[in-house]
Amino acid sequence: MISSSTSTSSSSVGTATVADNSLGIELVLSVNPSQGPVATSFEVNATVWNMLSRPNNVTGVNDYHGVQFNPLCNNGPVTFEVLSGYYTAANFTLGAPIIIHGVQNMMCIVPTSALSFYVFQANSDVFMGPIPQEQGMGAPASMTTRWATAADSLVNVYSSGFASPEPFPAGMYTIVAADNWGQLAAVHFTVAS
Numbered sequence: 671m672i673s674s675s676t677s678t679s680s681s682s683v684g685t686a687t688v689a690d691n692s693l694g695i696e697l698v699l700s701v702n703p704s705q706g707p708v709a710t711s712f713e714v715n716a717t718v719w720n721m722l723s724r725p726n727n728v729t730g731v732n733d734y735h736g737v738q739f740n741p742l743c744n745n746g747p748v749t750f751e752v753l754s755g756y757y758t759a760a761n762f763t764l765g766a767p768i769i770i771h772g773v774q775n776m777m778c779i780v781p782t783s784a785l786s787f788y789v790f791q792a793n794s795d796v797f798m799g800p801i802p803q804e805q806g807m808g809a810p811a812s813m814t815t816r817w818a819t820a821a822d823s824l825v826n827v828y829s830s831g832f833a834s835p836e837p838f839p840a841g842m843y844t845i846v847a848a849d850n851w852g853q854l855a856a857v858h859f860t861v862a863s
Contacts, residue, residue: 688854693726695726695728695790699715701859704859708862713824716750720791725789730788733850737749738751747797752844756858843858843860
């Protein structure tokens, strides 16, 4: 559980927002729809947003609180995982992540977790930052990308390994997202039978 006098959070059906006022950023997580029948496509969007009306230079700390990461590439400034059952940001570690077919919940475009700082545009999720030379990108440079948002359509789950994807079984699911600065958010969706 994260506790800070500068953090605020809010949620509504299918959306959760956690803000770190001292850093001027917020983590926004949503799922749409929040319920649907088997084979429904659930759209997930997780993004880090600069709340300030000016550019915001934020130092990266790589504090994802154990939210799963992709072993094939670096995390971006935000990542998420899906759990079967109802969990919150305070107790999600009690659940086990499920393997989702086709999910692209990690940013593999550029090695953004290696950035030492992020410069967000005013009131935006667009950022720039220096790419370290040791990341194989040549001389240190800057990158700009709109991929501060991790988004995907969740339809299928692998219930027994990677052999054959199946629709999500009926039940309650939790999506938990974490950003580079240790903010956690959780939302829920229900698959009806």
